[in-house]
Structures are given as C-alpha cells and as structure tokens.
Amino acid sequence: MVEPSGILTLVVNPAAGAGTARRLAAPVAGRLSAQLPGTAVRTVLTDSLAHADAVMREVVDQALAEPDRGPHSLVTMGGDGMSHLGLNAAAGTPVRLGVVPAGTGNDFCRGVRLPRRMGEAVDAISSWRVGEIDLAVASGSLRHPGGVGRTDRRWLGSVLSTGYDARVNRRTNSARLRLGPLSYAWGALAELARFSPLHYSITLDGQHRDLDAMLVAVGNAGWIGGGMRICPRADVHDGMLDITIIRPVSRKVLLAALATVYTGAFARLPFVETLRARTVRIDGEGLFAMADGEEFGDLPLTVSCRPRALHLLGAR
Structure with a gap:
C-alpha cells in the first residue's frame, strides 16, 4: 500500500x-x-x-x-x-x-x-479505499442539518419517510425512555393505536398521482429504525431512488406487516407498492418528513438522486 x-x-x-x-x-x-x-x-x-x-x-x-x-x-x-x-x-x-x-x-x-x-x-x-456512492437531495422549506434556521436544500443518505413511519420516528426521537434498538418498535406500537390513512399527491419523474396511503418512503440506501428494510431494493450505485408505498390497510394488518420489514419480505405483500424514479415530489396536507432519523420539515418537498455525490472511505 x-x-x-x-x-x-x-x-x-x-x-x-x-x-x-x-x-x-x-x-x-x-x-x-x-x-x-x-x-x-x-x-x-x-x-x-x-x-x-x-x-x-x-x-x-x-x-x-x-x-x-x-x-x-x-x-x-x-x-x-x-x-x-x-x-x-x-x-x-x-x-x-x-x-x-x-x-x-x-x-x-x-x-x-x-x-x-x-x-x-x-x-x-x-x-x-474510496468508493463513490449516490446520495439523495431534498429541496423545499427544510430544517437546517445543524438544527438552527432553515435551508432550501438538504442531503440524505438512507431514507426520507412520510406518514406512519415518519410519525413513529418523531415519537421515538422525543421519547424520554431510551430502549436502544427496541425504541423504534415501541414507537411503532404506540403510534399505531391512533393512526389512519393519509392523502398524498406525488409526482414521479413527471407522472402525477393522488392516493391514500399509510406511508410513502423514498430510499437512497433503504434502511430505517435500526435495521428495517423499508426500501429493500435500494442500491447506492444505480442512480435511482426507490419508493415504497403502503396502501390503506387495517391496523391489525399493518402490525403484522411490520414484523416482515426487518427482512424486506413485506415488499411482496399485495398492499405494498415499490417503484423507482430519479425525482419524486411529495405533498400532503399536514404531513411532514423525516430522513436519516432527523426532522426535515413539512411537505411539499422534492427528492432527487445525485449519482456519485459522495466519496466514501472504506466502501466495498
């Protein structure tokens, strides 16, 4: 060497x-x-x-x-x-x-x-050893990464989540009792008791859709919550974003599905839709986004893939 x-x-x-x-x-x-x-x-x-x-x-x-x-x-x-x-x-x-x-x-x-x-x-x-990986960049009215003030652009490496998973993430971050890897699971159960489907307006590479969903997640690397594969096909070298949509289901069905998120097997369930795009715009009344476990800001916002945006030490 x-x-x-x-x-x-x-x-x-x-x-x-x-x-x-x-x-x-x-x-x-x-x-x-x-x-x-x-x-x-x-x-x-x-x-x-x-x-x-x-x-x-x-x-x-x-x-x-x-x-x-x-x-x-x-x-x-x-x-x-x-x-x-x-x-x-x-x-x-x-x-x-x-x-x-x-x-x-x-x-x-x-x-x-x-x-x-x-x-x-x-x-x-x-x-x-240095590898180049894709990142996603969000644009909109966003919180600054340092926690002070606002910014109109912010990078993310893993997943931007909205809906049920975003609310679980926010609840977990604000919890006084820290349970380590179990914190997210506890938040998921607590949030489920009062959750109902949300209305979205999304545009994927220019194609617009209005829909109701439990959540819409946009993945660069695909993992959230300490090991949950919410976007199981995400690849940081393909120049694309992976989108996961969970359509409206009962609380009982959603709870059962959560157990399979850790393996990524939930993506094969009939009420789960997985898509790919280079740019995604997400809107919804009263909705907010979390990304990489951090507060990002309220919708609307746009997420785009930026190929080879980061030089990563130790990458395989």
Missing part, C-alpha cells in the same frame, strides 16, 4: 452509545494515526448538533481552500445523526467521508455496506 498523506479530522459525538464514543475516541484516533503514517489526525469532541455541523463544514471549507496539503478526510464517530451531518458537509466535494459507528441504529452503515463494528470500521478507513 502506498503510504498516505494529508489531513484526517475525527469528529465525535461523545454522548453516542451512552458515552461509549467519549471513552473510545482517543483509542480510535490513536489507531488511525498508527495505521495512517504521514497523515495528520486530529480529534474534535463536539458538545451539540450545531457544534458538530459547524466543525464539519469548517473541515470541508479548509480542504477546498488548501488542496495542496493532500487529501482531506472527515470521519464521524457517533450514530446516524453524525453521519448525516458528515454527508451534508462533504457531498459534492473532494472530501472523503469515513464513519466510525457508535450509535444504536447505524442504518447508514447498513445501507452503504460499511462495517458496523468500531474496529472493523477503523480498518476500513485505514485501507484508504
């Missing part, structure tokens, strides 16, 4: 994994330094979502301003929220993104086939 050079910045959410990220940040940085001789490795422990977002954007700005200092790499250590901030900072730039998973869900790593164990993730980053 050719000895690498350049700058690598490890941005850590110390609270991730109930404090595991704080405890292991120094060993992870040390291992990266040992395996990447000639690369300047620095570590930043963040204290808020806004701080993490600002640090990552500063890393990218520095890389663009100093291209002669060698390759710049941004490595996040935390959960899906940290990787989401990282891809929003690095998308469309030469900066390579690496992910050291330290959260409970790690759906982004699942979807792009990155290791979900810390040691294996460090080894994958240290291989200096």
Whole structure:
C-alpha cells in the first residue's frame, strides 16, 4: 500500500452509545494515526448538533481552500445523526467521508455496506479505499442539518419517510425512555393505536398521482429504525431512488406487516407498492418528513438522486 498523506479530522459525538464514543475516541484516533503514517489526525469532541455541523463544514471549507496539503478526510464517530451531518458537509466535494459507528441504529452503515463494528470500521478507513456512492437531495422549506434556521436544500443518505413511519420516528426521537434498538418498535406500537390513512399527491419523474396511503418512503440506501428494510431494493450505485408505498390497510394488518420489514419480505405483500424514479415530489396536507432519523420539515418537498455525490472511505 502506498503510504498516505494529508489531513484526517475525527469528529465525535461523545454522548453516542451512552458515552461509549467519549471513552473510545482517543483509542480510535490513536489507531488511525498508527495505521495512517504521514497523515495528520486530529480529534474534535463536539458538545451539540450545531457544534458538530459547524466543525464539519469548517473541515470541508479548509480542504477546498488548501488542496495542496493532500487529501482531506472527515470521519464521524457517533450514530446516524453524525453521519448525516458528515454527508451534508462533504457531498459534492473532494472530501472523503469515513464513519466510525457508535450509535444504536447505524442504518447508514447498513445501507452503504460499511462495517458496523468500531474496529472493523477503523480498518476500513485505514485501507484508504474510496468508493463513490449516490446520495439523495431534498429541496423545499427544510430544517437546517445543524438544527438552527432553515435551508432550501438538504442531503440524505438512507431514507426520507412520510406518514406512519415518519410519525413513529418523531415519537421515538422525543421519547424520554431510551430502549436502544427496541425504541423504534415501541414507537411503532404506540403510534399505531391512533393512526389512519393519509392523502398524498406525488409526482414521479413527471407522472402525477393522488392516493391514500399509510406511508410513502423514498430510499437512497433503504434502511430505517435500526435495521428495517423499508426500501429493500435500494442500491447506492444505480442512480435511482426507490419508493415504497403502503396502501390503506387495517391496523391489525399493518402490525403484522411490520414484523416482515426487518427482512424486506413485506415488499411482496399485495398492499405494498415499490417503484423507482430519479425525482419524486411529495405533498400532503399536514404531513411532514423525516430522513436519516432527523426532522426535515413539512411537505411539499422534492427528492432527487445525485449519482456519485459522495466519496466514501472504506466502501466495498
């Protein structure tokens, strides 16, 4: 292997994994330094979502301003929220993104086939192997990734969800009791008790439809909720978005279907429709969107695929 050079910045959410990220940040940085001789490795422990977002954007700005200092790499250590901030900072730039998973869900790593164990993730980053993957970009009146203010464009790596799954996601995020991987399942049961079908207006590559549905999900990588394959055929190398529509069914039928989402087998059920498109516009009265486990904003919004938008360290 050719000895690498350049700058690598490890941005850590110390609270991730109930404090595991704080405890292991120094060993992870040390291992990266040992395996990447000639690369300047620095570590930043963040204290808020806004701080993490600002640090990552500063890393990218520095890389663009100093291209002669060698390759710049941004490595996040935390959960899906940290990787989401990282891809929003690095998308469309030469900066390579690496992910050291330290959260409970790690759906982004699942979807792009990155290791979900810390040691294996460090080894994958240290291989200096870089792959280019597709991302999705949403446009509309959206919350800023850093949590402060608004933006008209925001990148996502996994899934943008609206309807039942979005409401479950919001409930899970706001829950005081954290149950780890079971949190999403608990939220799904709690939300189901009062849920009814919603009316949508969607346009896929110019083809318009009005419909009632339990949910409409738009996938780039396809995973939500700590291992649920809501868009099971999603591929981050095909230049397409995968859309899953669950048409109106009873609460009992929907509950039974949830058990099969973890394997992706639910996509074969008669009330589930799977489609593909390059651009999707979604609207619906009183509806909102979640993506990569984060609040995105109210509908309407448009989601488009951007092929090869991210340079991903350790990609297979």
